[in-house]
Amino acid sequence: MQYETKKRSIFKAISWRTWATVTTAIIVFIFTGEFALAITIGFLEVIAKMILYFFHERLWQKINYGKKEIPSFIIWFTGLPASGKKALADAVYQQLHKEKLKVERLDSLDVRPLFPETGFSPTEVDRHVKRTGHLCAMLEKNGVIVVASFVSPYQQSRDFVRNQATNFVEVYMKTTVEACQQRDTKGHYAKAQQGEYHYFPGVDVEYEKPLQPEITIEVDKATIEESTQQIICYLKENFINEK
Amino acid sequence: MQYETKKRSIFKAISWRTWATVTTAIIVFIFTGEFALAITIGFLEVIAKMILYFFHERLWQKINYGKKEIPSFIIWFTGLPASGKKALADAVYQQLHKEKLKVERLDSLDVRPLFPETGFSPTEVDRHVKRTGHLCAMLEKNGVIVVASFVSPYQQSRDFVRNQATNFVEVYMKTTVEACQQRDTKGHYAKAQQGEYHYFPGVDVEYEKPLQPEITIEVDKATIEESTQQIICYLKENFINEK
Numbered sequence: 001m002q003y004e005t006k007k008r009s010i011f012k013a014i015s016w017r018t019w020a021t022v023t024t025a026i027i028v029f030i031f032t033g034e035f036a037l038a039i040t041i042g043f044l045e046v047i048a049k050m051i052l053y054f055f056h057e058r059l060w061q062k063i064n065y066g067k068k069e070i071p072s073f074i075i076w077f078t079g080l081p082a083s084g085k086k087a088l089a090d091a092v093y094q095q096l097h098k099e100k101l102k103v104e105r106l107d108s109l110d111v112r113p114l115f116p117e118t119g120f121s122p123t124e125v126d127r128h129v130k131r132t133g134h135l136c137a138m139l140e141k142n143g144v145i146v147v148a149s150f151v152s153p154y155q156q157s158r159d160f161v162r163n164q165a166t167n168f169v170e171v172y173m174k175t176t177v178e179a180c181q182q183r184d185t186k187g188h189y190a191k192a193q194q195g196e197y198h199y200f201p202g203v204d205v206e207y208e209k210p211l212q213p214e215i216t217i218e219v220d221k222a223t224i225e226e227s228t229q230q231i232i233c234y235l236k237e238n239f240i241n242e243k
Numbered sequence: 244m245q246y247e248t249k250k251r252s253i254f255k256a257i258s259w260r261t262w263a264t265v266t267t268a269i270i271v272f273i274f275t276g277e278f279a280l281a282i283t284i285g286f287l288e289v290i291a292k293m294i295l296y297f298f299h300e301r302l303w304q305k306i307n308y309g310k311k312e313i314p315s316f317i318i319w320f321t322g323l324p325a326s327g328k329k330a331l332a333d334a335v336y337q338q339l340h341k342e343k344l345k346v347e348r349l350d351s352l353d354v355r356p357l358f359p360e361t362g363f364s365p366t367e368v369d370r371h372v373k374r375t376g377h378l379c380a381m382l383e384k385n386g387v388i389v390v391a392s393f394v395s396p397y398q399q400s401r402d403f404v405r406n407q408a409t410n411f412v413e414v415y416m417k418t419t420v421e422a423c424q425q426r427d428t429k430g431h432y433a434k435a436q437q438g439e440y441h442y443f444p445g446v447d448v449e450y451e452k453p454l455q456p457e458i459t460i461e462v463d464k465a466t467i468e469e470s471t472q473q474i475i476c477y478l479k480e481n482f483i484n485e486k
Contacts, residue, residue, distance in 0.1 A: 004311075007308075008308060023295065024267060028284060041271060049266060056262065104385055114374055131357055135378065138347060139382065143386070144385040
């Protein structure tokens, strides 16, 4: 909840008075040709109107008409491991943060430590994503924009999050398993292929492609700057810009 | 994030102009004694200044000086089962909601279903409270007031939440096990005494009283209305009222 301080009202009164009194003095001078009269009327006006302006501002501070909230939304990055979700989501978060919007960043790597008992079986991943969905929805409902990046390989769990949200933007990181393997500096794919990991999307469980994502990112064709721009444009168009 | 619409600026311009032009006309009339001149100057001023005022408002819309956020906080109700936490927290929530503040209500009964695997052993309860603390802190950080009610019988877990928070208000529901037993319409105490429940605070595990709660509620002496009033006064004094 925002409010305006009395100091703001005082500065606005002075700022307004500077412009307005000059205008009045010019009008009086044009009509009477009397320079002294124009100055005297201007001077009296300065005092009377500055006080009046202050109280006018304080009154309007109590009137909510025409004050609007920028609608919040959940932007959800989904894609294979090492498809570049985290980097792109971070870039989008930074942009939104710069615009002084209220925005929270949730990445699987930050959320999992809060639930150390959560494993990687399809049931556990589904529950993990749904739980995160509840959290996202609670933030969104309270006016916070959420930038979330989760592999979230199952359509059903993503749809659950979509249904919890008021405004949901699904971003699909379109790429191939091969390209991800090459990007994978941590060797997760290799470990999964050697059987060290189980339920690894793209290796031994399927990554279910989104059916109707709001945004599709051509990971192997566009630079991260281009993709960030594509997403920010969509968000400005649909949510951020004044209507 | 709030913004002001162009319509608001237009209405403010008209509202201001009504007051301001009458003042100008009166000043001109007093000095010149000419009624027609006062009206003419007033008329020209209406047009010139209304346009000027509109742009002045749009300019100030971009200036953040003197716009403040009401600080958010976490208000945490702790006490024995059936000590009346939920009812009092609900009443406080309703009051804050009425004041158009951004506020979220978290009760153990709503949060537990999200984590069906969480039991009631001291370790699990501790983890449950800490996890909730993370959630509360995330909401608080994003400008949301959180009204939370959890038995939270262990000092250590409550202190963890306190440390996560920026502004933490611990409300201790002071009462006795006997009084809670009498209030307990669901028969939880009886079941715990018969050994059906384990780790039931006040029966087979200790409820650790808060050492330095911000607010202590004398559950058996004050009505719910009085206690709500006591809490709201504290919150207005410390957070809500303009500084």
